[in-house]
Amino acid sequence: MAKMQIITKAVLTVLGIYALVTLLFCQRWFFLSSQQSVLPKILFFAAFAVLTAFIVFFTVFSNDSLARKIAGPGDELNPAAKALWLTASLRLGLVFAGLMLLPDSIPTIVKILKIPFLIRPAVSEMFLFKSLPTVLELPPEAWFRIICDFFKAMLTVYLICGAPVFIRWQLRHCLRNPSNAEQTETPNFSTTNL
C-alpha cells in the first residue's frame, strides 16, 4: 500500500468508529422515547443496526479497496515503513476521536467517581429497610441509558489510550492480508532507516 492509501485507510477506520458511536448513541433516544409503539421501535432499531453494520464493515473491516479507490495509485512502501505509517496514522486518528468524544463522557466519568460516596448510604438503606436501595430503583430505560453511557465512557478512555489492541489487530490484518502483502521479504525494523 502507498503512503496516501494508508492515511486514507486510517481516516476511514476512525470515521467508521466515530459513525458507530454516533449512530448507536443517537438511536437510543428514539428507542427510549415512550411516544411510539413497540413495532416501529423494533423496525427502526433493525434498520439502524443494518446500516451501522454496513458502514462499520466497509470503513473498519474491509476498507482496503475503498482506500485504494479514494487515494489512487502510489509508490508501494516497504513493510517496515508501512507498519510505521499505519500505526502512527491510526493512533493519531483514534486519539483524536477519543478526545472529541471526551466532553460527552465527562458527566459519566464524574458519576463513576461519585459511586464510592453512594455505596455506604445504599448498603445501610438495604440493611435497614431490607429492600433494594432507592438509588438502584430505576426504570429499565434509565438502566439502558446508564449502561450505554458507561460503555461510551470506557470506549473514550480506550481511544485516548491509543486503542493498542485494535491497532495491533489492524496491523496484523493489513500486513498479512494477501492483497496487501506483495512484498513477502521480512525487513529488519529499525527506526533509524525509516
Next chain:
Amino acid sequence: MNKMHSLAKVMLAGIGIFFAIRITPMTIQTLAFTVMKPSLESIMTCVFSLLFFVLCLAVLLYLFLYRGKDLAKKIVGTDDLPEPKSQIQWLPVAFRLLSVTAGLFCLNWTASHIIFNLNRFFIYKGMHKGAGIFIKTPIIATLEQLLGWLIMLTIGIYLLCGAPHFVRWQVKKTLHQCKNYDHLNRPAAAKPENL
C-alpha cells in the same frame, strides 16, 4: 520555514477557522435567549457573553491566522529545523497539533455549557419573579456539573498548552508498537503460505 512548519501553519489556520465557525452560532444562541425573556440580568449576561465570544473570536483569528507562523514555529520546535529525513519526525508535531485542537474543543464545550446554564438561570429567575409564587429557586449548576466543567477546563488548558507529557507518552507508545512489528511479522515469515 520548512515543510513541517508549512504543514503546521496550514493546519492551525484550518483549526482557527473551524472554531471560529463553531463560536458564531453561540452568539446567535445568546441573543435568542435574551429575546425569549428580556430582563436586566439576561441582557447583562448577553452583553458579557457577546463580549466573551467576540474576544475569543478575535484571539482565535489573531493567533491562528495572523500569527499562525509563530505558533507553528513554537509547536514544531526551533526556527531553523532541518528538513525531516526520518518519517518519525512529524509524529510529535502531529500529536501536538491534535492536542491543541482538542484543547480548543474542550474549552469551547466548557464555555458554551457555562453560558447556556447562566442564560437558563436568568430566564428561570425572571419567570419566577413574574409568577409571584414560591417555586424551588433555580440554580446555575449542580455540584456534578461544576466538577465536570472544572475537569474539562483543566484538560482543555493542558491540551491547549501542547500537553507535553501526553504527547511524549503517545509518541513513545507508537514507536514501541512499531518495534513490536518485527515480533508480529515473525510468524508470517515462518509461514509464507499465510501471506
